Amino acid sequence: MALIVHKYGGTSMGSTERIRSVAQRVAKWARAGHQMIVVPSAMSGETNRLLGLAKELAPPAMGPAALRELDAIAATGEQVSVGLLALALQSQGLEAVSYSGWQVPVRTDSAFTKARIASIEDDRVRADLAAGKVVVITGFQGLDDEGNVTTLGRGGSDTSAVAVAAAMRADECLIYTDVDGVYTTDPRIVPEARRLHTISFEEMLEMASLGSKVLQIRSVEFAGKYRVPLRVLSSFTPWDIPIEVEAKSGTLITFEEDEKMEQAVVSGIAFNRDEAKITVMGVPDRPGIAYQILGPVADANIDIDVIIQNVSHDGKTDFSFTVNRGDYARTIELLKTQVTPVTGAAQVLGDPKICKVSIVGIGMRSHVGVASKMFRTLSEEGINIQMISTSEIKTSVVIDEKYMELAVRALHKVFDLDQPAVAE
Amino acid sequence: MALIVHKYGGTSMGSTERIRSVAQRVAKWARAGHQMIVVPSAMSGETNRLLGLAKELAPPAMGPAALRELDAIAATGEQVSVGLLALALQSQGLEAVSYSGWQVPVRTDSAFTKARIASIEDDRVRADLAAGKVVVITGFQGLDDEGNVTTLGRGGSDTSAVAVAAAMRADECLIYTDVDGVYTTDPRIVPEARRLHTISFEEMLEMASLGSKVLQIRSVEFAGKYRVPLRVLSSFTPWDIPIEVEAKSGTLITFEEDEKMEQAVVSGIAFNRDEAKITVMGVPDRPGIAYQILGPVADANIDIDVIIQNVSHDGKTDFSFTVNRGDYARTIELLKTQVTPVTGAAQVLGDPKICKVSIVGIGMRSHVGVASKMFRTLSEEGINIQMISTSEIKTSVVIDEKYMELAVRALHKVFDLDQPAVAE
Numbered sequence: 001m002a003l004i005v006h007k008y009g010g011t012s013m014g015s016t017e018r019i020r021s022v023a024q025r026v027a028k029w030a031r032a033g034h035q036m037i038v039v040p041s042a043m044s045g046e047t048n049r050l051l052g053l054a055k056e057l058a059p060p061a062m063g064p065a066a067l068r069e070l071d072a073i074a075a076t077g078e079q080v081s082v083g084l085l086a087l088a089l090q091s092q093g094l095e096a097v098s099y100s101g102w103q104v105p106v107r108t109d110s111a112f113t114k115a116r117i118a119s120i121e122d123d124r125v126r127a128d129l130a131a132g133k134v135v136v137i138t139g140f141q142g143l144d145d146e147g148n149v150t151t152l153g154r155g156g157s158d159t160s161a162v163a164v165a166a167a168m169r170a171d172e173c174l175i176y177t178d179v180d181g182v183y184t185t186d187p188r189i190v191p192e193a194r195r196l197h198t199i200s201f202e203e204m205l206e207m208a209s210l211g212s213k214v215l216q217i218r219s220v221e222f223a224g225k226y227r228v229p230l231r232v233l234s235s236f237t238p239w240d241i242p243i244e245v246e247a248k249s250g251t252l253i254t255f256e257e258d259e260k261m262e263q264a265v266v267s268g269i270a271f272n273r274d275e276a277k278i279t280v281m282g283v284p285d286r287p288g289i290a291y292q293i294l295g296p297v298a299d300a301n302i303d304i305d306v307i308i309q310n311v312s313h314d315g316k317t318d319f320s321f322t323v324n325r326g327d328y329a330r331t332i333e334l335l336k337t338q339v340t341p342v343t344g345a346a347q348v349l350g351d352p353k354i355c356k357v358s359i360v361g362i363g364m365r366s367h368v369g370v371a372s373k374m375f376r377t378l379s380e381e382g383i384n385i386q387m388i389s390t391s392e393i394k395t396s397v398v399i400d401e402k403y404m405e406l407a408v409r410a411l412h413k414v415f416d417l418d419q420p421a422v423a424e
Numbered sequence: 425m426a427l428i429v430h431k432y433g434g435t436s437m438g439s440t441e442r443i444r445s446v447a448q449r450v451a452k453w454a455r456a457g458h459q460m461i462v463v464p465s466a467m468s469g470e471t472n473r474l475l476g477l478a479k480e481l482a483p484p485a486m487g488p489a490a491l492r493e494l495d496a497i498a499a500t501g502e503q504v505s506v507g508l509l510a511l512a513l514q515s516q517g518l519e520a521v522s523y524s525g526w527q528v529p530v531r532t533d534s535a536f537t538k539a540r541i542a543s544i545e546d547d548r549v550r551a552d553l554a555a556g557k558v559v560v561i562t563g564f565q566g567l568d569d570e571g572n573v574t575t576l577g578r579g580g581s582d583t584s585a586v587a588v589a590a591a592m593r594a595d596e597c598l599i600y601t602d603v604d605g606v607y608t609t610d611p612r613i614v615p616e617a618r619r620l621h622t623i624s625f626e627e628m629l630e631m632a633s634l635g636s637k638v639l640q641i642r643s644v645e646f647a648g649k650y651r652v653p654l655r656v657l658s659s660f661t662p663w664d665i666p667i668e669v670e671a672k673s674g675t676l677i678t679f680e681e682d683e684k685m686e687q688a689v690v691s692g693i694a695f696n697r698d699e700a701k702i703t704v705m706g707v708p709d710r711p712g713i714a715y716q717i718l719g720p721v722a723d724a725n726i727d728i729d730v731i732i733q734n735v736s737h738d739g740k741t742d743f744s745f746t747v748n749r750g751d752y753a754r755t756i757e758l759l760k761t762q763v764t765p766v767t768g769a770a771q772v773l774g775d776p777k778i779c780k781v782s783i784v785g786i787g788m789r790s791h792v793g794v795a796s797k798m799f800r801t802l803s804e805e806g807i808n809i810q811m812i813s814t815s816e817i818k819t820s821v822v823i824d825e826k827y828m829e830l831a832v833r834a835l836h837k838v839f840d841l842d843q844p845a846v847a848e
Contacts, residue, residue: 016480023481050504056440057447057512066514069522073507076500080474083497088481090490098493102526103571147527 002171003035003129007139007161009177010044012235013081016088023088025239026134030094032243035129037168039139039161040085042077050074067112071141071151075101078138078157086136096134099124101141101149106160108142108150115150117142117159117222120167137164155216162219166226173223173230174250175215180234181251182207182214184417185269189408192418196267198252203267204230206360206394220253227255265363265370266415269408270394273355273401275305276328277386279320280335282346285312289343293319296338302327306356306389306398316346320387322398328352354386355404358396359411371395377414383407426595427459427553431563431585433601434468436659437505440512447512449663450558454518456667459553461592463563463585464509466501474498491536495565495575499525502562502581510560520558523548525565525573530584532566532574539574541566541583541646544591561588579640586643590650597647597654598674599639604658605675606631606638608841609693613832616842620691622676627691628654630784630818644677651679689787689794690839693832694818697779697825699729700752701810703744704759706770709736713767717743720762726751730780730813730822740770744811746822752776778810779828782820783835795819801838807831 006029008022022040030036054073058066082098089096104125108115128135139157144150152159158175165173180195182204187193199207201224208217214232223230233250283289290309297304307321323331328350335348364370374395378385383406387398399407412418430453432446446464454460478497482490506522513520528549532539552559563581568574576583582599589597604619606628611617623631625648632641638656647654657674707713714733721728731745747755752774759772788794798819802809807830811822823831836842 016477019481053440053504053508054511057443057508057515059511059515065519065521066511069507069510069514072522072524073504076503079500079503080477080497083493084477084481086493087478087483087490090493091481091483095489097489098496100496100573149524 001033001035003037003168004029005037005039005161005165005168005170005173007158007173007175008038008040008235009157010041010046011178012176013040013042013085014044016084019081019084019088020091021239022235023085023092026085026089027092027094028239028243030134036134037125037129037164037170038085038134038136039157039164040078040081040136041139041157042081043084046077046080047074050077064110064112068148071112071115072149074151075138075141075149078140082136082138086134089134089136094134095132096136097128098136098138100138101160102143102147104137106137106142106163108144108152110144110146110148110150112148112150114153115142115144117152117163120163122167125164125168152218155219158216158219159222162222162226162228162230165228165230166222170228173228175219175230175232176235177214177232178235179214179232180236180249181232182253182268184267185408185412186271189271189405190269190412193412194417194420196251198254199267200362201253201255202393203360203362204253206358206391207268207270223253224255229254265367266359266361266411266417267363268360269411269415269417270358270360271355271404271408273404274325275322275354275356275398276325276331276350276352277320277322277354277398278328278331278335278348278350279318280339280343280345280348281318282316283319283343284345285315285317289317290319292343293335293339293345294321296334297323297331300330300334302331302334306387306396308387308389322354322356322387325352351386353401354398355401356396356398357404357407357411358394359415360394361415362393364393364395373414374411377410378407381406381410425457425459427461427592428453429461429463429585429589429592429594429597431582431597431599432462432464432659433581434465434470435602436600437464437466437509438468440508443505443508443512444515445663446659447509447516450509450513451516451518452663452667454558460558461549461553461588461594462509462558462560463581463588464502464505464560465563465581466505467508470501470504471498474501488536492572495536495539496573498575499562499565499573502564506560506562510558513558513560518558519556520560521552522560522562524562525584526567526571528561530561530566530587532568532576534568534570534572534574536572536574538577539566539568541576541587544587546591549588549592576642579643582640582643583646586646586650586652586654589652589654590646594652597652599643599654599656600659601638601656602659603638603656604660604673605656606677606692608691609832609836610695613695613829614693614836617836618841618844620675622678623691624786625654625677625679626817627784627786628677630782630815631692631694647677648679653678689791690783690785690835690841691787692784693835693839693841694782694784695779695828695832697828698749699746699778699780699822700749700755700774700776701744701746701778701822702752702755702759702772702774703742704763704767704769704772705742706740707743707767709739709741713741714743716767717759717763717769718745720758721747721755724754724758726755726758730811730820732811732813743769746778746780746811749776775810777825778822779825780820780822781828781831781835782818783839784818785839786817788817788819797838798835801834802831805830805834 139160510522563584
């Protein structure tokens with residue numbers, strides 16, 4: 001008997017028929033002898049409907065008082081779905097009880113619309129499990145120290161599920177989603193892309209942060225911090241497939257290094273075409289210059305990704321970085337008005353038509369020449385590399401957007417990702 | 425400066441446009457210097473939508489565990505509307521904050537779907553009012569001792585508003601509704617029916633229990649118990665009518681006897697055609713017989729209204745009572761199978777085509793001959809009276825349904841209800 005957490009997304013909860021099917025799946029697990037906690041999202045479309053109503057009525061500039069109301073309104077979406085799922089479970093003949101975040105309670109800070117979980121009290125849930133009940137808990141929300149309802153922001157239900165699994169020391173947290181696992185790269189670009197049976201937490205973190213949309217990155221961080229075994233699997237399999245098959249499906253995100261020993265050097269190819277490149281040319285190479293350039297950008301709440309500063313010539317250097325494409329024009333304007341006059345930089349250049357392609361793999365730690373193999377492959381395809389950034393388990397390059405598919409396919413092939421891994 | 429509670433029904437909250445108009449009305453009162461608490465219902469149709477989803481998924485026989493979920497789901501309707509109204513008030517430039525029942529908290533017993541309010545903690549609300557905020561509180565719901573969300577049942581938002589007004593010792597509780605006040609009788613039957621400027625709490629209680637649908641009867645009882653001045657007024661007047669006019673519109677339900685001194689003897693004519701009459705004939709006239717007849721009926725959860733037992737002849741009596749028309753067939757069946765065999769009654773007779781017409785007025789206490797004037801009037805119209813029941817401030821008769829309109833019109837005229845009252 002294990003303690004298992006299931007998380008279901010909005011599509012799985014999209015109609016009473018689908019909720020019934022979720023209840024049947026959970027009942028199958030409960031009848032197999034597992035203690036079950038379920039964290040469902042709001043019914044699909046519901047959070048948008050609620051926020052739409054709220055935005056029609058809200059003041060144009062929303063301060064904390066308005067954001068507090070927004071959270072209280074948005075949180076009701078999940079409060080409805082936990083109640084509905086508990087009823088559907090009771091219809092399956094199970095004892096089931098639902099809790100909103102404030103009832104558990106899931107304690108958070110007071111950053112409305114993007115709160116962070118501080119702690120989860122487990123007494124009430126543990127007592128219910130011991131009494132043989134299935135416990136259904138709202139995702140996406142909690143309670144701050146002043147007794148206000150908070151939400152964790154979009155995708156927060158993944159994080160809630162992992163946090164609950166961590167607090168309860170669950171044996172596994174299963175994230176049911178509309179993909180059937182984590183792939184070596186996007187199958188829409190490389191038809192030969194393979195589903196990974198396992199991926200290390202660190203690789204998953206890189207894949208998530210590099211644009212893979214399978215899991216919200218905060219939920220992966222949380223799983224890493226508390227070492228929660230996390231499995232991503234499909235919610236579209238029939239609810240009545242044998243539990244032994246379901247329990248091994250999808251992709252397991254693991255923390256056990258040795259499980260990965262025989263794995264490939266590179267686990268996956270990630271990409272992101274939602275970035276833009278900006279270069280400040282002819283900057284005097286003196287201490288504090290990076291802060292002088294990036295300080296005003298950060299102050300304007302613009303996220304910066306890759307940052308490159310090369311060695312200087314004649315006391316001048318070029319400073320490049322990438323931002324979200326939506327922030328491109330604003331960043332260029334900001335640099336021209338606030339930064340170049342102060343730093344004495346010669347020029348601000350930019351290119352919004354770039355993409356970032358990355359190879360990710362824990363095996364890179366112990367294998368030399370992985371990065372150079374990447375660069376040679378791109379060179380053979382005639383693709384010019386504009387920027388390079390590396391970490392211990394990934395190498396990213398910024399290239400012209402039009403070469404993205406070509407680069408991803410070439411790298412997928414050269415790192416043997418088309419072939420099943422030895423250990424699998 | 426006064427402390428005022430406003431209550432708005434689901435129709436008033438039915439769209440973002442209407443919520444904006446509610447916010448404008450509340451803002452007008454706040455700007456006139458009043459401390460404001462607002463209790464809105466769920467957006468019209470929302471509670472039905474939520475309960476519809478729940479009933480699709482719920483087990484056929486709903487025990488406490490299922491009713492608990494039903495309440496948690498239904499309560500979200502009001503949780504959304506308080507948030508939306510708070511945002512709309514903020515858009516009017518007011519400081520506003522919303523609370524769900526569990527946040528105040530409004531404490532109730534654990535009778536899911538029909539809980540009763542036990543107490544309301546006022547510290548948080550009082551601090552907000554002192555800080556100049558408009559406080560918006562969910563109707564219809566509370567929190568039990570185990571931390572579960574409970575609902576008060578249909579119409580519970582009226583009761584919530586009155587309970588909040590009582591707990592806060594508000595100067596007046598204004599119930600905005602789709603009628604513009606309490607009338608001497610239903611204007612659809614008597615076009616000359618007049619709106620009452622004031623009505624005593626006891627008269628209102630009789631009017632409410634006799635089928636007048638203006639206010640939920642529990643809210644009137646609550647107002648009486650805690651002496652909360654209650655005003656019923658129209659939500660369809662433009663929000664920007666002068667506040668002096670609005671503050672005197674509708675009908676004030678009052679507790680001050682002297683205000684009523686100059687009032688008419690009879691304040692209103694109530695009627696109810698949703699009843700059926702049942703007579704158990706030839707019952708032995710012995711102690712305990714009433715309980716033998718009505719005990720099984722009450723055990724079957726059938727509400728009994730008028731009860732008549734006349735003097736006996738030859739040790740036998742006839743025992744009559746009325747039930748809701750929907751319970752008629754079930755009650756007859758029950759009496760025939762369970763009661764007549766035990767009591768030795770001769771026969772069970774019934775008539776579902778009856779109605780009850782009542783004259784209500786606190787002035788009846790000090791005026792003799794009011795009942796006889798009623799009976800004479802009905803006699804002059806050729807209407808046969810089947811049952812009579814009286815209390816200190818009302819006299820009810822059961823008559824053939826087909827005479828209902830005739831009886832109401834005749835009584836409305838003979839008690840001078842077509843004429844403005846002297847004191848008004």
